[in-house]
Amino acid sequence: MFGRSLYAVFAVVTLATACGGGQESYASIVDKAKNAKKLVIGVKADQPGLGLRTPNGDFSGFDIEVATYVAKQLGVEAKDITWKETVSANREAFIEQGQVDMVVATYSITDARKQKVSFAGPYFVAGQDLLVRAADAALTGPEALNGKKLCSVAGSTPAQKVKAEYAKEVQLQEERTYSACVDRVLGGQLDAITTDDVILAGYAAQHTGKLKVVGKPFSTEKYGIGLKKDDTAGRKAVNDALEKMFSDGSWTKALQASVGSSGFALPQAPKLERY
Numbered sequence: 001m002f003g004r005s006l007y008a009v010f011a012v013v014t015l016a017t018a019c020g021g022g023q024e025s026y027a028s029i030v031d032k033a034k035n036a037k038k039l040v041i042g043v044k045a046d047q048p049g050l051g052l053r054t055p056n057g058d059f060s061g062f063d064i065e066v067a068t069y070v071a072k073q074l075g076v077e078a079k080d081i082t083w084k085e086t087v088s089a090n091r092e093a094f095i096e097q098g099q100v101d102m103v104v105a106t107y108s109i110t111d112a113r114k115q116k117v118s119f120a121g122p123y124f125v126a127g128q129d130l131l132v133r134a135a136d137a138a139l140t141g142p143e144a145l146n147g148k149k150l151c152s153v154a155g156s157t158p159a160q161k162v163k164a165e166y167a168k169e170v171q172l173q174e175e176r177t178y179s180a181c182v183d184r185v186l187g188g189q190l191d192a193i194t195t196d197d198v199i200l201a202g203y204a205a206q207h208t209g210k211l212k213v214v215g216k217p218f219s220t221e222k223y224g225i226g227l228k229k230d231d232t233a234g235r236k237a238v239n240d241a242l243e244k245m246f247s248d249g250s251w252t253k254a255l256q257a258s259v260g261s262s263g264f265a266l267p268q269a270p271k272l273e274r275y
Contacts, residue, residue: 029101029227029234033074041067042086042100042226046177049202049259050106059083061202065254066123066245067104070225073241092116095226102238103226106199109273118231119224120238123251125270127217128158129197131204133185134212139192141216142166148191149173151181158194161219178203186210196221197264204262213264222270239272 026032033039043063044051050061068078086094086105094100095117106126109119130150132139139145145167152159154174163170173190175181182203184190193200197217204211225242227234245251246269255266 025098027233028231030074030237031233032101033071033076037076038080038082039071039074039076039101040082040084040099041071042084042091042094042103042105043067044087044105045085046179047106047199047202048206049262050199051104052202053085060258062124062198062255062258063104063106065258066225066242066251067102069245069250069254070102070104070238070241073244074237091226095228098228101227102234106196106223107226108221109224113226117229118227118235120227120235121224121242121272122222122270123225123242123245124198124223124255125267126196126198126221126223128161128194128219128221129200129217130214131182131185131193131200131211132191132214133188134210136191139214141214142194142218145170145192147171149189151175151184151190151193152195153178153181158219162194166218182207182211198259201259201262201264204264205259208261211262213262215265222273236274239274243272 024036043059045053045059047061051059051063052061054060068081071081084100086103091103091105091107092113095103109122130139130142139148142162143166145162146169149171150159150162151173154176159172163172178193178195178199181190181193185193186207197213200213204213225238227238251269252266260266
């Protein structure tokens with residue numbers, strides 16, 4: 001009787017181990033891609049041209065194209081990617097908790113974030129800029145915003161930077177989302193929006209002929225792919241994939257398809273910062 005009970009316990013433990021409690025753990029994203037042939041990738045869902053959930057539930061944009069290309073180089077087909085919506089506040093937590101295998105979500109590389117996660121890239125270098133109505137010839141840069149109404153999202157720092165460094169008389173307006181800012185600029189209630197230029201270019205592409213990016217960036221934001229801390233093999237593999245994407249023309253093609261219609265001046269691919 002004791003032997004049968006012990007066997008039953010052993011069987012349950014073995015089954016739980018095989019199932020990995022519902023998810024098997026891998027030392028590196030390279031191992032998971034090779035063995036499981038699937039990945040969970042964190043992306044934005046509300047940024048046109050970068051990471052946007054479409055009405056049918058799919059995702060589209062430059063970040064999605066970059067993530068799909070990298071996954072393919074690691075051995076995972078597009079159909080085997082699970083997209084998981086992330087917001088700015090939960091990206092590190094999702095990586096640390098294993099909810100995602102990597103994050104491709106306009107994720108700026110900073111020293112503070114490097115304490116919690118690893119970064120491959122940058123795969124894009126953005127700069128803070130302004131989005132204005134296409135017919136507005138007066139707003140040529142942040143210095144021209146004195147007396148104007150400038151929109152940014154609640155809790156963000158770009159608008160404060162404009163007021164502190166460029167236009168002390170600017171009137172700051174906060175909205176919960178950039179989409180709400182866009183609606184108010186289109187409606188004439190506000191004059192401009194500020195955040196990273198490529199994010200703004202996505203909205204300009206969404207409203208072709210009605211909005212434009214001023215084209216004078218006044219900061220530098222390096223977008224990286226976030227990975228589990230100390231996944232050295234994964235960081236190298238993802239960097240190698242990005243290098244191939246830069247060199248074979250896929251990077252430029254993806255950027256053109258995503259935000260080219262905005263009139264945004266497409267930059268050259270950045271230089272990888274391997275560490």
